[in-house]
Amino acid sequence: MSLRSWSGNRRVPRLVRAGVFGILLWAGGAAASEPSRRLPVTIGVLTDMNGPFSDQVGRGSVVAAELAAEDFAREDESLAVTIVSADHQNKPDIGLAIARRWIDTENVAAIVDLPHSGVALGVAHLMRERDRVALASSSMTSDLTGKACAPTTVQWVTDTWAQGRGTVAALAGDGLSAWYFLTVDYALGHALERDATAALAATGGSVSGATRQPLGTADFSSSLLRARSSGAQVLALASTGADMIAAIKQAGEFGLTPGLTIAPLFIQLSDIHALGLETAQKLRFVASFYWDLDDATRAWSRRWGERMGGRMPTEDHAGVYSATLAYLRAVRRSGTVEGARVVAAMKAAPIDDPLFGRTIIRADGRAVHDVHVFEVKRPAQSRGPYDYSVRTGTIPGAEAFRPLAAGECPLVRGSNP
Template sequence: MKPGRSFRFVVALALACAGLPARSWALDQPVRIGVLSDMSGPFSDQVGAGSVAAARLALEDFAKESGGLKVELLSADHQNKPDIGLGIARRWLDQENVSAIVDLPNSGVALSVANLLRERNRVALASSAMTSDLTGKFCAPTTVQWVSDTWAQGSATARALAERGAKQWYFLTVDYALGHALERDATRALVESGGRSSGGSRLPLGTGDFSSALLTAQSSGAQVLALANTGADMINAIKQAGEFGLTPKMKVAALFIQLSDTHSLGLATAQGLQLVSAFYWDRNDSTRAFGERFAALMNGRRPTEDHAGVYSATLAYLRAVRAADTVEGDRVVATMRKAPIEDSLFGTVTIRPDGRAVHDMYLYEVKTPSESKRPYDYYKHITTIAGDQAFRSMKDGECQLKDPRK
C-alpha cells in the first residue's frame, strides 16, 4: 500500500433505520474516524484489515442507536514509520475533517499522532498502542488507551514467573518505544519480586536472524528468555529459540503475544506459553458472538485483543460524541470518563483522567494440541487480574493531568 493512501467506508446512520426520534445536532457534517494501522508489516495480523473490520462492526452497531448521526470510516497504512503516520494524520485532520483516530499500533507512531491530536483537540483512541508512556509522561486530555500497555503486560508476566522461582532474565528487545517500555516495566516488576536482569540484546524491528542474540542469552545463565517484542519478530525469536535448543533449558516469556501470533506459531510450538491478555474471543457468550461476526468478515479468523479494542473504543467514542453533541476532543473524552462503561467485550471499563481504560486482565496458558477441540481454541484460563491490580496506578505514573472529581 502506498504511503498515505486511504479507503473510506461510509455508514449513513439514518433515522429511518435507527427508528429513533429526530434530534437537532450541532454537528453539521459526518463524524469521520480514521483507522491508522499496520496493513502490510510485522503487526498486520494483529491489527491491519482486521482492525478495519472491527471498526465497521462498531459502526453497524452504533447505527441502531445513532439518532441520525452520520459516521464515515477511513483507513490507511502507516508502515510503522512515525513520519508517514504523522503525515497521514495531519492530512486527515486538514483535508478530511477526521475527528478521531483509532488503532495506532507501533508506539512511536502512536506517541507522535497522539501529540498532534492533542494540539488539534481531536481524539486518539490508542487501542493497539502499548507504551505505558501514553498514560504517563505523555498523557493528554484527548487520549484514551483502551486495551493494554507495557506496564500491564510486563508486570503481570514478571510477577507470575518470579513467584514460580524464575527470577533471572535475559531480554531480547525490539529497539524502539514498544520494546524499551516493555523491558523497563518488566524489569521494574522483576526487581520488586526479588529477581534481576542478566542483560539483553536490542535488535531493530524486522530482525530475521536472532542467532547471535540467542547464543548470548544461552551463555548468560538466565532462567528466562524475555521477549520484549511482538508480531513477526516475536514469532521468529520463539521458533529460532526452539531450533537452538534453548526452550528446554530456559522459560520463554512472551511479554506481548496475541491470538494471531499463537496461530502462526501453532500449538505444537506455542503450547505451555503463559500470557496476559485483556480479551479472548472464547471467554464468554458475548465475546464468542463478536468472534463469529468478525470471522464472517475475515474468512474464518478470530479477533485479537487489538481487534476487540478497536471495536469497543470506537463504539464508546461514538456514544460519547452523541451524548456530548460535539467532536471537540477534550469534551468527548470527558464524557467517556463520566461513568463506568459496561462493555460487551471487556466488561466494566473505567477511563481515568490520565486516559487509561481500566478493566480486568486475564492470565492464560496456551493449550496442547490434544486439548484444542476446534479452530482457534487455543487458551485456557489460569486467573483473573482485577483492573486495579492489572494497571499502574495514576499516582505512580508521571501524568500531570488532575482528576477533575477531586
C-alpha cells in the same frame, strides 16, 4: 486508503465522502429533513496493513471499526459516521503526515488503532494540538498515560506496565527470577523491557542480560546464544508480531527451550496461530481479551470472523471495536467532536463493555478493566482452529494497571491513586 460511511441503519456506498454529509447536514429549506441534521463524524483507522503487526491489526481493525459504526447506527441515528483507513508502514513520519492530511482535508475527528508506539506518541501529540481524539487501542507504551498523557488521548486495551507486571507475576510462583531480555529497538521494546524490569526488581528478581535488535530482524542466533550462556532462567521477549514469532521459533531450533522458559511480553492470538500449538504450547501470557471467554465475546468474534474468512480476532481488534463504540456514544452525549470534551464524556461514567467488561476511563486516559492470565494449550487439548488458550487467572483492573498517581501524568499530579 478505504472509506465506508453509515447513516442510520443504511450503509452508504463506499465512494460517498464526508464532505457530502456536510452539505446534506447544513442544507436549508426542504432539504433540512431529519437525516440532514445528523452530526458528521469521521474516524480514521491508522494501522499496519502489510508489516510485522498486520495480522494483529490491519484489515481486521478496519472491520472492527465498521462493526462499531454499524452497531451505533442501530441504537442511535444522530450521527453520520464515516470510517477511513490507511497504512502507516510503521514509520512515525508517514503516520503523522496521514493524520495531518486527514484532519486538514477530510475532517477526521478521531484516529483509532495506532499500532507502533512511535507512531502513536506522535499522533497523540498532534491530536492534542488539534483538539481531536487519539484512541490508542493497539499501542502499548505506558508513556501514553504517563509523561505523554493528554486530555484528548484514551489508551484502551493494555500497556507495557500491565504486560510486564502481569507476566512477572505469572512466572514468579515458579521461582523464575533471573531474566534475559530480547528487545526490539524502538519505543515498544524499550517500554516493555523498562516496565518488566521494574516489576522484576519489585519481586526480588534480577536481569542477567539484554540485547536489542531492529524491527524486522530475521536472525536472532547471536542474541539467543548470549541468553543461553547468561545463566538466565527466563528469556523475556520484549517485542510482538513477526519479530517475536521468529525469536520463539529460533529458540526452539537452537534447543534453548528445555533450559529457558520463554516469556512473551505481548503475544496475541494471531501470533499463536502463526507459531502453531506444537511450538507455542505451555507459553504463559497476559491479555485483556480472548475470543472464547464468554457468550458475548464469542458472538462478537463470530460476527467479525464472518468478514475475515473464518479467522478469530485479536485483542487489538476487540479494542478497536470497543474504543470506537465508546467514542461514538461520547460524541452523542457531548454533541461535539471537540476532543477534550468528548474524552471528558468518556471519563464521566463507567462503561459496560461487552468485550472487556466493566471499564472506566481514568483521568490519565487509561481504560481500566480486568486482565487475564492464559496458558497455551497442548495440541491434544485443542478442539479446533483458534481454540488455543485456557484462562488460568484474572487480575482485577485496579491491580492490573499502574496506579494513577505513579504515572507522572501532568493531568493528575496531586491526585490520589
